[in-house]
Amino acid sequence: MRTGDSGLTGLASRAGRWLGVAVVLNGAAAAMLVLQLIVLARIVADLAFQSHGFGAEAGRAGWLAALLAGRALLVWLADMAAATAGMKVATALRADVLAHLLRVGPLGMAGLGAGEAVTTLTDGIDALEPYVAHYLPRAAMMAVMPLMILACVAGLDGWSFAILACTGPLIPLFMALVGYRAQAIMDRQWTQLLLLGSSFLDFLQGMTTLRLFGHARQAAAAVACMADDYRRTTLSVMRVAFLTSAALEFFASLSIALVAVVFGARLLAGHADFRTAFLVLLLAPEYFMPLRAFSASYHARQNATVAMRRVAALLALPEAPAAVAPAEPLRGAVAAIACADLSAGYDAGGAPVLEHASCQFLRDELTVVVGESGAGKTTLMRLLLGLLAPSAGRVVALDEGGQAVAGPWRDRIGWVPQRPCLPFGTVADILRLGAPDADLARLRAAAAQADALAFIEALPQGFDTPVGERGARLSGGQARRLALTRALVRDPAILILDEPTADLDPESEKRVAEAIRHAVPGRIVIVTTHRQAVIAQADRLFSVAGGALRPLSISERAAA
Template sequence: MSAGRISDISEIARKASPALAVAVGLGGVGAVLLVVQMILLAKLVADVALQRLPVEAEFWPFTGFLCAALMRCCVQWASEMTGEQAAQKVVTVFRQDLIQRLFRIGPVGLQDLETGRLATSLTDSVAALQPYIAQYIPRAAAMVILPCVILAVVAGLDGWSFLILAMTGPLIPIFMALVGYSAQGLMDRQWTRLLLLGASFFDAVQGLTTLRLFGQARESVKMVQAMAEAHRLATMQVMRVAFLTSAVLEFFSSLAVALVAIVLGSRLLSGQVDFQTSFLVLLLAPEYFAPLRNFSASYHARQNALSAMDGLMAFMRLPELCVDQGARPHQAKTAAPEKLIFKDVSAGYGQGSDILCGISFTAHRGTITAVTGASGCGKTTLLHILLGMMPVRAGEIIAVDDAGSRIAAQNWRIGWVPQSPHLLNETIRDNLRLADPDADDTRLRSVAALAGVLSFINDLPDGLDTVVGDRGTALSGGEVRRLALARALMNAPDILVFDEPTADLDSANAAMIATALKQLAASRIVIAVSHRPDILHQATQVFHLPEGVLHLNEIQRAVA
């Protein structure tokens, strides 16, 4: 167990400290009520069984016993509910923070983290923190409060019993710690296998088509089965340790109670202690060990949480690359940018060298700026920094309006059309409304007409209610690209960014996309990464990026 992990979990649990303090306080009240309940029960048994008092004479002690038992049940229920609600709230907030961090890291920062591992971390790993907060922490406090209260009462009743309980009680935490250190390694391996299983299963499902084409589907299934079996065996090893721990604790607690009973029995026969005192101590002795046993039962929640945090830490250590657009309010009305200026921009990935080196150019409103270059020269990196997916290492990107005033980056309205747009397995209407959930059909049709896709939608039997299929499989590549363009226009962007907008399209669809770009560029800044002549012919200026250095002498109005 490393100090770093404990600190991280403690920081999460600290957010629930007010509610947990209430839960622990209620647990303390429950401990006092338990002692009162046992005192009244011992008195009732002694009066009725030994002194042969009539039951009617014990009305008030019996009523007090019932009230104490009922109040203890209510207090214990309130304590558990308070802890559960606090844990649910903290875990929910923590998961929301992780998701927000996910967006701040961005796709560039997440590219080296397996999707399946990330999904498992954000679901199962976060869920494993809830039992730690709801059960382990309150029970750890109860392990101190109730035994101390019982020891204080027993100390005033019988010295020998106090000595036995005081000496045997600490043995349980000691044995739990010894077993816990060995169990932590098993739990770490279990979570590692779970993360690997999630990543492998997701990769297998995602690449199922390729695996089938190469005849490797069965081997992939066998690999996932083997990993699932390894995870099952690891889980059973952890369960065996948990059962062994419970058995050891039950043995020591039973042995201690038996020792107290033997000592009290011999002293009761010799007349050194009275029956009511002996009976009360015997009632309290099992309750003395009960919170220790409950704590040991929830101790695996702590081990589980520590192991789960290892998977989360791999995600939390990733640097935040994207600007948090939601952290700052957008201005109610912002002038449209007249030009977008790149000034000596340099950028790269991780600790590697710069991919872009001192790029400087200006994209004007009403023009199409095309960027070309060989694979690996930095075109994608240029798009990443423009879209806020990664920071620049040097230089800056400035947007200015027609008066020459700067426009803050959080107020840029950018539309993005990737080379392989992702459409949900929903209707055309639902896919377009992703950018504007409140848009009505009139707005949708207007934007569709602007993207040159309205006639295609009208020709469909179900129109806007047509289901496009998973990733748009029911549509052609050109139709998917034009729908993505319409979706990008839903927010009325001032800057449109395209990545190979006509790649893999036939000449007819490529011509329609190129025409739409030219029409849209009349009132916008359009930047397109492309090698296709249909886009380059429409471009006002073309920048060539050989090995990350922009060649200004390649600027031209058209490419023959």
């Protein structure tokens, strides 16, 4: 069984009781429909052939109205229950996928395109809602209602039962044959949607670069071309859907016409009575109605199958080794971090990026790690953060007595990446990402320590000033100091910064370097950088080269 199919099987169990309620209510509505048609056939036969007046049929007319109203109410309740089931499944699955991606971490998602992940979490999971809300209830009714009507017709007329029993299965058979072709088109349509979403996101993120190099029009034309390809594929899906509906209507009309012709001949010969013939002709279209409804929602299953494969691919990503934190609380202050004989790489069986690296990072010292691009600085940071599991050796936190600190010591890490994420919101909103319960006094203290308080208070609304998406209203140096403030709001025992002064002008670089120096007392501060302004502030300096980590002497430090 394919991954998408097996994943869809589990969606029915996720829907829980709401889906069961929808099926039961639809079954009760189907039973009311059969009773409604029986009463209607009796009323028409009595009026036409028994010389009854309208007054004599008032009681049956009341029952007919009650059945009609009851069936309408049951169908409405069933649709509401099915829609609730679909929304609950989509919401729960989206939360599960997002929680899993958070456990996977950035390293596990490095090979996953942002556009692909976003499209799967939005359009992909949205495509599963119609499958639960429409396809599954209609699939159940396709089995319940035709069997109910066949049982009723079998008690009325054997010829009609034989005709309906023989022509009914032809429709699902033809739909299955057409479905194989439709599934291939759905696969292509979903692939094109992922490419369109990923490319559109890439073009938006690189709009400045595209405009500077004069390629903005070409990028827009490429997106338009992909959108047009997706439109044509969608029309292909619609053509297949129309073909399926036309085939279903043809077989249904042919079957109903055959029943009518047979009954007409038998009525003329006097071998059948009007009420039976009229009732069977009323039931025959309803026999095919669930098949029509199922056909209309069949594309929902094909779309959900493709989407579920993408969802399953996200859920199959391995979780980061530090995803499960120790249950025991942190005991003891962190005085140092020791790396003992560390080796780590990214490809199984490949050459390690770091090999047999050993060092210590001490409290109250600014430790700077230098090295060429690709030498292993980022790998070392990932090992310290717990985003990458070492292939050999270990990273431990030590207390004042040199003993290993028990508990989740990585929860005390403050992290400032090279390109800090500043989501849309006010300055206070961004800073409280590190500590949601922090009051204004705590924010001001952290901002003062990061040399950010002056520029924050100079903003039009101070800490309540919106900074725009990705800190669009801030300069590069201001954004870096704001990210440092956010890390310091948590009062971390360990502060790790990756290229904190990259792409800054000399004045901004100097201010950020001094802010980092002021954050050192009482903490372990580790910085990776190429810039002299930060290197000049270092208490200890390590170099990463050729997979080895070694301390630099005073003369080597001057050369660095």
